[in-house]
Amino acid sequence: MIPAAFEYYRPKDMTGVLSLLGEHGDNARVIAGGHSLIPMMKLRMADVPHLIDLQGVGGLDDIELSANSIRIGAMVTQHDIIDHNGLASAAPILREAALQIADPQVRYMGTVGGNVANGDPGNDMPGLMQCLDATFTVVGLDGERDIPARQFYEAAYMTAREDEEVLTSITMLIPAGGYAYEKQKRKIGDYATAAAAVLLTKEGNTCKSASIAMTNLSDIPVYSEEAGAALVGSSLDDTAIKAAVTAVLGDIDPSEDNRGPVAFKKHLAGVILRRAIERAWSRA
Amino acid sequence: MSKKQHYKITVNGKEEEFLAEPRELLIHTLRERLKITGPHIGCETSHCGACTVTVNGKSVKSCTVFVAQADGTEITTIEGIGSPDALHPLQEAFKEHHGLQCGFCTPGMIIRASKLLEEIPNPSEEEIRFGMAGNICRCTGYQNIVKSIQAAAAEMNSAKEAAE
Ligand SMILES: Cc1cc2nc3c(=O)[nH]c(=O)nc-3n(C[C@H](O)[C@H](O)[C@H](O)COP(=O)(O)OP(=O)(O)OC[C@H]3O[C@@H](n4cnc5c(N)ncnc54)[C@H](O)[C@@H]3O)c2cc1C
Numbered sequence: 001m002i003p004a005a006f007e008y009y010r011p012k013d014m015t016g017v018l019s020l021l022g023e024h025g026d027n028a029r030v031i032a033g034g035h036s037l038i039p040m041m042k043l044r045m046a047d048v049p050h051l052i053d054l055q056g057v058g059g060l061d062d063i064e065l066s067a068n069s070i071r072i073g074a075m076v077t078q079h080d081i082i083d084h085n086g087l088a089s090a091a092p093i094l095r096e097a098a099l100q101i102a103d104p105q106v107r108y109m110g111t112v113g114g115n116v117a118n119g120d121p122g123n124d125m126p127g128l129m130q131c132l133d134a135t136f137t138v139v140g141l142d143g144e145r146d147i148p149a150r151q152f153y154e155a156a157y158m159t160a161r162e163d164e165e166v167l168t169s170i171t172m173l174i175p176a177g178g179y180a181y182e183k184q185k186r187k188i189g190d191y192a193t194a195a196a197a198v199l200l201t202k203e204g205n206t207c208k209s210a211s212i213a214m215t216n217l218s219d220i221p222v223y224s225e226e227a228g229a230a231l232v233g234s235s236l237d238d239t240a241i242k243a244a245v246t247a248v249l250g251d252i253d254p255s256e257d258n259r260g261p262v263a264f265k266k267h268l269a270g271v272i273l274r275r276a277i278e279r280a281w282s283r284a
Numbered sequence: 285m286s287k288k289q290h291y292k293i294t295v296n297g298k299e300e301e302f303l304a305e306p307r308e309l310l311i312h313t314l315r316e317r318l319k320i321t322g323p324h325i326g327c328e329t330s331h332c333g334a335c336t337v338t339v340n341g342k343s344v345k346s347c348t349v350f351v352a353q354a355d356g357t358e359i360t361t362i363e364g365i366g367s368p369d370a371l372h373p374l375q376e377a378f379k380e381h382h383g384l385q386c387g388f389c390t391p392g393m394i395i396r397a398s399k400l401l402e403e404i405p406n407p408s409e410e411e412i413r414f415g416m417a418g419n420i421c422r423c424t425g426y427q428n429i430v431k432s433i434q435a436a437a438a439e440m441n442s443a444k445e446a447a448e
C-alpha cells in the first residue's frame with residue numbers, strides 16, 4: 001500500500017500554493033488532512049505527481065463568529081468543530097454531524113475544506129452545507145470567488161472549483177430553529193448508507209421554513225427544495241412528512257453497492273428523513 | 285522514484301534525522317527506519333487503529349500520514365509513555381484487568397486511551413466506547429478494555445488528588 005512517488009511541497013503562503021498549482025496544472029493537488037487523498041493514492045486511484053501540503057499556510061484554521069454569521073477556515077478539522085463551544089451553540093447541527101463522521105483519529109486530521117472539496121458522495125459535510133445554504137470561497141491566480149454549496153457539486157469528484165483554485169473558507173448565516181443530522185451507517189467509522197440534514201423553523205404550530213439535504217443517495221449531495229416546500233405551512237402532520245419523503249425520493253438516485261440494493265436505500269432514505277424531520281421539529 | 289529528502293522528527297523526546305522519500309508512510313518510518321515497533325500495522329487502510337501514535341497532541345493513524353507531512357512534529361508512541369520497570373497506569377490497568385489477549389491492538393489502544401484521558405479525565409463508559417471507536421480489537425470484546433481504561437482513570441485521578 002505504497003503510493004506512486006511524488007514531489008512534496010509545503011509552501012508558507014497561498015501565493016506559493018497558487019503558483020505551484022499554476023505551474024503543474026492537473027499534475028498537482030493540495031493535501032489537507034490527507035484522510036481521503038492518501039487512501040486514494042495508496043490504492044493508486046489518485047495519481048498526484050506534485051503534492052502541495054496546506055499545513056504551512058497560515059490563516060486557514062480560524063472559526064469566526066459574528067452576530068449573525070459564521071466563517072470556518074478550510075483547514076479547520078472535524079475535531080476543532082466538535083471542540084468549539086461557541087460554534088456548537090450558534091449552529092449545533094455542525095457538531096451533531098461532525099460527531100457522526102469517521103472515528104476520533106480521522107476527525108483530528110480530516111478538515112472541513114477537504115471534506116467539502118473532495119466531491120466524494122459519501123462525505124457528510126457537502127449535504128450539511130447545502131442544508132445550511134453555505135457559501136464556499138475559493139481563490140485562484142485571478143482572485144477570489146464565492147460559490148454557493150448548492151451549486152458546487154457537478155458529479156462524483158467533479159465540482160465547480162477549478163483545478164488551480166483552492167478552497168479557503170466556508171461562510172453561512174447562523175441558522176434559526178430546530179435541526180437534525182441523522183445518519184444510518186453500518187458501523188462507527190463508516191460512510192452513510194443514507195443521511196439527512198434538516199433545519200426547520202416554526203411559528204405557533206406551523207412550519208415557517210424548511211431546508212432538507214441528503215447524503216450518499218446520488219453521485220452528488222441532494223438539496224431538495226421540493227421536500228422543504230412540502231413541509232412549509234403544515235403542522236408537520238403525517239401527510240406533510242409523507243409528501244416531503246415522496247419529494248426526496250424523486251430527487252435522489254441511489255445506486256447498488258455493498259451498503260445495499262437500490263430499493264433498500266430508497267426505503268432507508270425515507271426512514272432517515274422522517275427521523276430527522278421529527279427530531280428537528282421537536283427542537284424547533 | 286522521487287528524490288530522498290531530509291527530515292527531522294522528535295519521537296519520544298529524541299530527535300531523529302534521516303533521509304527518506306516523501307511518500308514513506310509514518311508507520312514505516314517508525315517501525316522499519318527507527319525500529320520503534322510498538323505501533324503495529326493491522327490493516328494499513330486507516331481502519332483498525334493499531335498504528336495509532338500521538339502527533340503534536342493528536343491521536344493519529346500513522347499508516348495514513350506521509351513522513352513528509354510529519355516533518356518537524358513531535359511524536360509519542362507506546363514506548364514513550366512507560367517502560368517495563370515503570371509502567372504507565374494504563375499499561376498497569378490493562379495488565380490487571382485483562383485489557384488484552386493477543387496484544388496486537390494494545391499499543392494503539394493505550395496510546396489512544398492516554399489522549400482520551402487527557403481530554404476527558406473521568407470518562408463514562410459511553411465516552412470511552414465513543415472515544416476508542418477508531419481502535420479495533422479482535423479478541424477481547426472490548427469489555428475489559430473499557431474496564432482497564434476506567435481503572436486507569438481512577439488511579440490517575442487519585443494520584444493527581446494526592447499530589448495536590
Ligand atoms: C476510516 C475513515 C472513515 C471516514 N468516514 C467518513 C465519514 O463517515 N464521513 C465523511 O464525511 N468522511 C469520512 N472520511 C473522510 C474524512 O472525513 C476526510 O478526512 C475528509 O473527507 C477529507 O478531508 P481531508 O482534510 O482529510 O482532505 P484530503 O484527503 O487532504 O483531501 C481530499 C481532497 O480534497 C482536496 N482538498 C483538500 N483541501 C482542499 C482545499 N482547501 N481546497 C481545494 N481542494 C482541497 C484534495 O486535493 C483532495 O482531492 C473517512 C475517512 C477515513 C480514513
Ligand code: FES
Pocket residue numbers: 324325326327328329330331332333334335336345346347348
Ligand atoms: S494499520 Fe493504520 S489504521 Fe490499521
Ligand code: FES
Pocket residue numbers: 383384385386387388389390420421422423424
Ligand atoms: S487483544 Fe488481540 S486484537 Fe486486541
